[in-house]
Amino acid sequence: xxxxxxxxxxxxxxxxxxxxxxxxxxxxxxxxxxxxxxxxxxxxxxxxxxxxxxxxxxxxxxxxxxxxxxxxxxxxxxxxxxxxxxxxxxxxxxxxxxxxxxxxxxxxxxxxxxxxxxxxxxxxxxxxxxxxxxxxxxxxxxxxxxxxxxxxxx
Amino acid sequence: xxxxxxxxxxxxxxxxxxxxxxxxxxxxxxxxxxxxxxxxxxxxxxxxxxxxxxxxxxxxxxxxxxxxxxxxxxxxxxxxxxxxxxxxxxxxxxxxxxxxxxxxxxxxxxxxxxxxxxxxxxxxxxxxxxxxxxxxxxxxxxxxxxxxxxxxxx
DNA sequence: TTGCCTGCAAATCCTTTGCATACTG
DNA sequence: CAGTATGCAAAGGATTTGCAGGCAA
Numbered sequence: 237x238x239x240x241x242x243x244x245x246x247x248x249x250x251x252x253x254x255x256x257x258x259x260x261x262x263x264x265x266x267x268x269x270x271x272x273x274x275x276x277x278x279x280x281x282x283x284x285x286x287x288x289x290x291x292x293x294x295x296x297x298x299x300x301x302x303x304x305x306x307x308x309x310x311x312x313x314x315x316x317x318x319x320x321x322x323x324x325x326x327x328x329x330x331x332x333x334x335x336x337x338x339x340x341x342x343x344x345x346x347x348x349x350x351x352x353x354x355x356x357x358x359x360x361x362x363x364x365x366x367x368x369x370x371x372x373x374x375x376x377x378x379x380x381x382x383x384x385x386x387x388x389x390x
Numbered sequence: 391x392x393x394x395x396x397x398x399x400x401x402x403x404x405x406x407x408x409x410x411x412x413x414x415x416x417x418x419x420x421x422x423x424x425x426x427x428x429x430x431x432x433x434x435x436x437x438x439x440x441x442x443x444x445x446x447x448x449x450x451x452x453x454x455x456x457x458x459x460x461x462x463x464x465x466x467x468x469x470x471x472x473x474x475x476x477x478x479x480x481x482x483x484x485x486x487x488x489x490x491x492x493x494x495x496x497x498x499x500x501x502x503x504x505x506x507x508x509x510x511x512x513x514x515x516x517x518x519x520x521x522x523x524x525x526x527x528x529x530x531x532x533x534x535x536x537x538x539x540x541x542x543x544x
Numbered sequence: 545t546t547g548c549c550t551g552c553a554a555a556t557c558c559t560t561t562g563c564a565t566a567c568t569g
Numbered sequence: 570c571a572g573t574a575t576g577c578a579a580a581g582g583a584t585t586t587g588c589a590g591g592c593a594a
Binding site for chain 4: 415450453454457
């Protein structure tokens, strides 16, 4: 399932690369692949480290990760969220839109989608004559796990 | 009106300063004052430049602006929002909670508050057993002014 | 073979820190 | 007068850029 889905994404990626007069490289492929399959939120550095781990034979530098993430974001194959504390994180961008519930203690992230909030947002933008492009909402709190830990600590 | 309000804030600020064994300085006062009265969203640098402009006799360094903004934010007298493009911005924090509608072209910001969204957020956090602390929502779009400009350009 | 990509290291940007001096209380 | 705050400049951390060699087309 995921696999089939991925091939579609990979094709879109290849087309984008060709359209931009760029070249298809192993590094670029691996970055997209990791974003897609790990289904996680990465800082450029954490993504870089994971790739080094998973593909020990592949030579990769962090500059390439930055460069590729920027390209992927422009192409809407990656999305970034920036939240105060834990820096800017990227995730695969081809998923359905969703928002984030973030633990301020451990940085853990839960994704959610709420139709009511979505439609209110549209209305608010319309009310102010803004042409809505995207939006981005984060709820910050303490996750159940960290609430427990805090209790034990004091 | 604002003036009376400001005195209250200023008192709170002075108390905070005393409580923390800190000292009341002109620089700190001017930073709070500017945040309060300009009712605007500032990067540390833009705030710094405005103050230099408005108080030519006052000697102020950007390090002090950073230091004071950090203190104000901890004390909840300033709030920051970070949105991808236009960096991290601070605003006076004593206002009622609100969210932001941001123009991606010119960085213009409209504040809004929507009760329905607010209550949905509480419910979502509760559903996931998160202890909610804060949240932060940005809608990105193009403001009416920039929509017009775009038309003329192309 | 051409010219884009890469890793590396240097450069840049933003923010914080160390230090000597200035000022508050 | 003691001890904090300041401005400046240097240090730090994150991201971008320049370059010489490597690889895709």
